[in-house]
Amino acid sequence: MIGRREGPLMRSNSSQSLLKSRIAIAIVIGVLIGCVFAFLFPNGFFVSNTIRNSNYNLAGSKTQTNSVACESSDRINMLKSQFVAESEKNAELKKQVRELTERLRLAEQGKDQAQKQFLALGKQPKAGPFGTVKGLRTNPTVIPDESVNPRLSKILEKVAVRKELIVALANSNVKDMLEVWFTNIKRVGISNYLVVALDEEITKLCESNQVPVYKRDPDEGIDSTGRTGGNHVVSGLKFRILREFLQLGYSVLLSDVDIVYLQNPFDYLIRDSDVESMSDGHDNMTAYGFNHVFDEPAMGWARYAHTMRIWVYNSGFFYIRPTIPAIELLDRVATRLSNDPNSWDQAVFNEELFYPSHPGYDGLHAARRTMDYYLFMNSKVLFKTVRNDPSLSKIKPVIIHVNYHPDKLPRMKAVVEYYINGKQDALKPFPNGSDW
Ligand SMILES: *[C@@H]1O[C@H](CO)[C@@H](O)[C@H](O)[C@H]1NC(C)=O
């Protein structure tokens, strides 16, 4: 094969010179094309767009690169002089940085703390299969701290049953209702209850009736209001006193005295939440919550806005467990009541329980449970609904709270007549609401 190829190349001189001139022509054409391209693309073929763009980005056009460099050095000089001018502020800045760093560190610590608390509660879980997962609502109880109030601690050791008891605060303004209150508690056979006496008259009344009583130490600052104060002042005091019960490790069924006990409430509690409360609601929707649709026709297509509603919890009858969220609730309510003497304790109690966290506000994260409103019945349910309904009036409630009516004592006595003594028309003389 090689020999055959060499053959034609050597064939003649004339074909050799023709080949040479062809090569020369090709070289000339190549040089010419090179010149044309050098003219059209002075930057060469492979200058990428990004590089060109970066030139434009720097200074708007390629030709300004030099002036940009000048500007940059001007700015550096300017910044340098600014830096010198602000050197006095340096110490202050450094301090701020130190403070920020410290706050960051504390924030990190807080995160660790939460994680540690969480791990202390149990093993870090994997989410189970669909439909089997359940969030935490029964928070762990605090470690009892007797040193908070050794005298109260001794009383509670005697009075409480399974670390829980009914607690009522009373001064002599509510003496008559208190008598109906403890008479019915005794009748039902409840032994774990305690009256926190806010004056001497109540202490004596309880002692002469073998009612467990706890007289506050008169040196205690928070008590000075209790002796003379109206209902709302006593309400504020209530949250501070309650705190000690929880710190001592007891669950408290806080009770107003305008309540008639018909059964033992401890047989009907669920005990899975920080706060388990009776409701001011009068039916399933108002007591347990509902979706109220707010209508604004001017919005056309979007005229309906959905709202979450629930009638308030009654701060005169609730079961509270000795947990951190429960104690935080008491602290928050007591703080707000002392900051604003015109605030109403029940409104504050509910706002703290229900408002979510939002900008500038950290909401309480307490577990809540609404009690059955036929078993833990308010006087609106009794006088508007139950007494007029033959089947509902056969239900025996656990308690009746005469919270909706100002003529409390006669209605309490009528409730006793109706439910205890079987007088069928005992409730009839009373109007549904008050007559003003
Ligand atoms: C109210 O709720 C209870 C249980 O929560 C339910 O058994 C009852 O049927 C409800 N009543 C009405 C009228 O929806």
Ligand SMILES: *[C@@H]1O[C@H](CO)[C@@H](O)[C@H](O)[C@H]1NC(C)=O
């Ligand atoms: C009380 O309320 C019931 C049910 O709402 C009603 O039927 C009754 O007429 C009311 N009684 C009075 C005296 O208004």
